[in-house]
Amino acid sequence: MMEHLPALMIAVPLFGAFTAPLFKKHYREVSIWTIIITGITVVLSLLLAKEVVTGGIMVYVFGADKPTLVLPSGYSVPIRIMFEVDAMSVFMAISATLMSFIGALYSYSHVERETGLEKYYALLMLLEVGILGMVLTGDLFNLFVFLEIAGIAGSALVGFRNYRGEASEAGIKYLMVSSVASLMVLFAVGILYGQYGNLNLAYIAKNVSFNMVDMIALGLLFTSFAMKCGAVPMHYWVPDAYTEVPAGINPPLLVATYASLYALFRVSFTLFANVVIDLARVGWIMSILGVLTMFIGVTMALVQKDVKRLMSYHAISQTGYMLLGVGVGLTVLHDPSKLAEFGRDAMAGGVFHIINHIIYKSLLLMTAGALFYVTGTRNLNEMGGLARKMPITAISFMVGAAAISGLPPFNGFASKLLIYETSYRLNPLLTVFAMVTSVLTLASFVKVFASAFLGPPLEKFENTREVPKPMIIAMVILAALCILFGLFPNLVLDKLVYPAVDALINFAQYHSWGGLA
Amino acid sequence: MSFTLTTPSGFWNPLLWLIFLVLFGIIAYLIYSRGNPSYKKNTEQIKPYLSGNPEPTKEKVQVKAGDIYWGFIEALKEYYKVLQAIHTGDMRDYILWYLGIGAIITFILIGGV
Numbered sequence: 001m002m003e004h005l006p007a008l009m010i011a012v013p014l015f016g017a018f019t020a021p022l023f024k025k026h027y028r029e030v031s032i033w034t035i036i037i038t039g040i041t042v043v044l045s046l047l048l049a050k051e052v053v054t055g056g057i058m059v060y061v062f063g064a065d066k067p068t069l070v071l072p073s074g075y076s077v078p079i080r081i082m083f084e085v086d087a088m089s090v091f092m093a094i095s096a097t098l099m100s101f102i103g104a105l106y107s108y109s110h111v112e113r114e115t116g117l118e119k120y121y122a123l124l125m126l127l128e129v130g131i132l133g134m135v136l137t138g139d140l141f142n143l144f145v146f147l148e149i150a151g152i153a154g155s156a157l158v159g160f161r162n163y164r165g166e167a168s169e170a171g172i173k174y175l176m177v178s179s180v181a182s183l184m185v186l187f188a189v190g191i192l193y194g195q196y197g198n199l200n201l202a203y204i205a206k207n208v209s210f211n212m213v214d215m216i217a218l219g220l221l222f223t224s225f226a227m228k229c230g231a232v233p234m235h236y237w238v239p240d241a242y243t244e245v246p247a248g249i250n251p252p253l254l255v256a257t258y259a260s261l262y263a264l265f266r267v268s269f270t271l272f273a274n275v276v277i278d279l280a281r282v283g284w285i286m287s288i289l290g291v292l293t294m295f296i297g298v299t300m301a302l303v304q305k306d307v308k309r310l311m312s313y314h315a316i317s318q319t320g321y322m323l324l325g326v327g328v329g330l331t332v333l334h335d336p337s338k339l340a341e342f343g344r345d346a347m348a349g350g351v352f353h354i355i356n357h358i359i360y361k362s363l364l365l366m367t368a369g370a371l372f373y374v375t376g377t378r379n380l381n382e383m384g385g386l387a388r389k390m391p392i393t394a395i396s397f398m399v400g401a402a403a404i405s406g407l408p409p410f411n412g413f414a415s416k417l418l419i420y421e422t423s424y425r426l427n428p429l430l431t432v433f434a435m436v437t438s439v440l441t442l443a444s445f446v447k448v449f450a451s452a453f454l455g456p457p458l459e460k461f462e463n464t465r466e467v468p469k470p471m472i473i474a475m476v477i478l479a480a481l482c483i484l485f486g487l488f489p490n491l492v493l494d495k496l497v498y499p500a501v502d503a504l505i506n507f508a509q510y511h512s513w514g515g516l517a
Numbered sequence: 518m519s520f521t522l523t524t525p526s527g528f529w530n531p532l533l534w535l536i537f538l539v540l541f542g543i544i545a546y547l548i549y550s551r552g553n554p555s556y557k558k559n560t561e562q563i564k565p566y567l568s569g570n571p572e573p574t575k576e577k578v579q580v581k582a583g584d585i586y587w588g589f590i591e592a593l594k595e596y597y598k599v600l601q602a603i604h605t606g607d608m609r610d611y612i613l614w615y616l617g618i619g620a621i622i623t624f625i626l627i628g629g630v
Contacts, residue, residue: 173608180612184619212627219623227615234618236604236611285622300600303590305582342525380582385575409531414522421526443586451582456575487531489522 003067005048006060006083009093009132012040013100017125020118027117031108034121038101041128045097049090053499057514058085059138070516078200078513084138086510087499091351092135092255092262094496095358099251100128106366106474107248109467110373114246120160126153127252134259138513140189141199143263147185147228150256151178157253158245170244177237181224181260188220202511205271214272221267222282228260231323232293235316242312243378247369251362254315258354261322265504268330273507283331286323287423291430294320294437302444306378307368310448311361314404317437318357324434325350325419328426333505342422347501348493349418355492356411356485360403363478367397370467370475371452380451387453389464394453396475401445403482406438411485414493 016037023030052058060067060083070078085093104124111120130150137143155178159171189199191213196204208214227234238257245253268282297317304310329347332338370393371386372378387394403410406417416438423430466472485492503510520532556562565572572578590597603610 173611176608177611177615180615215626215628216623219619219626222626223615223619223622226618233603234611234615236606236614240606281625285625296600299593299596300604302586303597345525383582384579408529408534414529417522417529418524421524425525447582447585450580450585455579458576458579488520489529489531490519493522 002047002051004060005044005051006058006085006136007062007067009041009044009048009097009136010129012044013037013125013128013132017122017129020122020125023118023121025118027112030118030121031104034104034124035101035108037125038097038104038128041097041132042094042101045090045093048085049094049496052085052087052090053495057503057509059083059513059516060085068516070513077198078203081142082138082200082513083136084202084510084513085136086503086514087496088262088265088351088501088503089135091355091496091500092259093132095355096128096131096135096252096255096259099255099358099362100124100131102362102474102477103248103251105477106251106369106471107246108470110248110369110471111246114161116160120157120246123153123157123160124249124252127157127249127256130154131252131256131259135262138201139199140192140201140204143201144182144185144189147260147263148178148182150259151175151182154178154241154253154256157249158241160246160249161244164244167244170240173237174241177227181228184220184224188217188224191217191220201266201271202513205273205507206511208272208274210272210274218267218272218282221271222264222285225260225264225267226289229257229264230293230316230319231289232296232316232320235293235297238316239309239312242315242365243306243308247308247366247372250365250369251358254358254361254365257315257319258322258358261319261354265326269333269504270507270510273333279333280331283327283329283333286327286330287426287430288327290320290323290325290327291433292320293317293323295433298437298440298444302440302447305380307371307380307383307448307452308365308378310380310444311364311368314364314441314444315357315361317441318353318361318404320437321353321416321419321434322350322357324423324430325353325415328419328423328430329501329505331426338425339505342425344498344501344505345418346422346426347504348497349415349422351500352489352493352497353412353415353419355496356403356415356482359478359481359485360400360410360412363396363400363475363482364404366471366475366478367393367400370471373467373471374464375461380448383452383458384455384461385453385457386461386464388457389461390453390466392466392472393475396479397449397453399479399482401442401449403486405442405445407442409483409486411482411489413486414489 061069062081130146133146155171155175158174159168161167192204196207230238294317297313301310301313325346329343332343403412406412420431520530522529
């Protein structure tokens, strides 16, 4: 049973997605069905994590006599589609399953007034399939296929409220951006397949010769995944999509964005890890993109009046921290002394920030969804005095805002501390930008808190009440995680983050399919 | 289980931080408790004095989100002019930025810089 876990991770939500349309017009039942399916995937991802942490890289070859048969007798190259699951994949898989579960739980009440919910939940589970496939696969073409699945499901969900013109527009924009990025990924995969006659990630990584055509493939992959993860100046689709998508989809959509960031790391560390000279260049490009992303994201957020749009710009800004942390690590990857001194910790900061950000940004977007649910508006100018009416939402918002601003002892602080300290060692200017961004983030969330929750109670919100229980439970779980991850950063770093970072650094393990060939 | 996170240049212990937070909370409470004892809730004392003018409605006195950080935005007007100009919302521009950045990155990677 355990050896089939990687396949089950895809099969279970896929089964859930295909059976969801059978619940047509039974909206409560389809919501509960989705909560059960996504709950099962959380358990499966935790089991998978246990297997990988104790036994090392897990390989699953589809259609082989044995799931671990990488090279059939007489073959020197892998011929079948395979999943290769290391600690980094597991780290992302846990994020994906947890956020899909939280999203399903929150959606139970949040979208109850909408119609066509069997399609909504089917798409939610398909989005989860797409993300999980992207982070578990060891095959480049497979990566493209799952990128497409996540992109199509994501864009349909962004445009789900199609009675709103803005939602339809945002959905089409997301679809176009995803299609262009996917097309270029496919083009790069074609280039590599043409040269090496194989699509297996580890096989190509071992044989890649770093000629000009390979570098063009790297450029295409790097830019496409950078756009999909919302790096500045290719971030324009992010505020459109995050603002219009129902708040219950925000958590899995965030993870879908970071699945592209994962793909960017996978390409840079695993596929092209042996490029000694150019890798430092790639690291610097990543770090500079990171600084630009964080600063432009936060300054744009500061002037927004739409609460979800403001938070969407912050999502862009926080992606910059991850790019900076991992970029610093990538710059010194082939310098053992610097890697040991600060490179590994920089990457740990960047990777830790992924899960931290997924947690607190999902929480903040859910509180924005709760404000929209009760007030019917996202315009901050029209809100005020809601803390008395919605105390749990207000407290959850405060926790999320403190976490994203890097205030101790919440989770954002620990990852930002690692990024500040290590980026300083590469270039102090990088740290200055990172710290100024944090100050502006806090300023921006003070604005949201003051205008939405504080101030005198407004007459028009006299009959306003706190949001329904499922939405509260989803927010409270995430707020609790913000506090727990902040109080026990060591636990998360040792059990999840450092194994993921080491999996990226020790690419030779991945190249040998975990020692199987 | 250790609370201390060791970083390349120091350490971070959330437990110690919480202890200090409680300590400073107590000091703040002591200062607060020595406040004006003549203050009474729900009396004339809580009403703002506006030179004898009637108090405006709550909607009118609320500081709107658009007014917060007005000075900051005014000081960076030129910077925001550029930022707003590039955020067109036009799909064609999104793709053009992607192509432009892709070309620059590929150029750097193939050794052009």
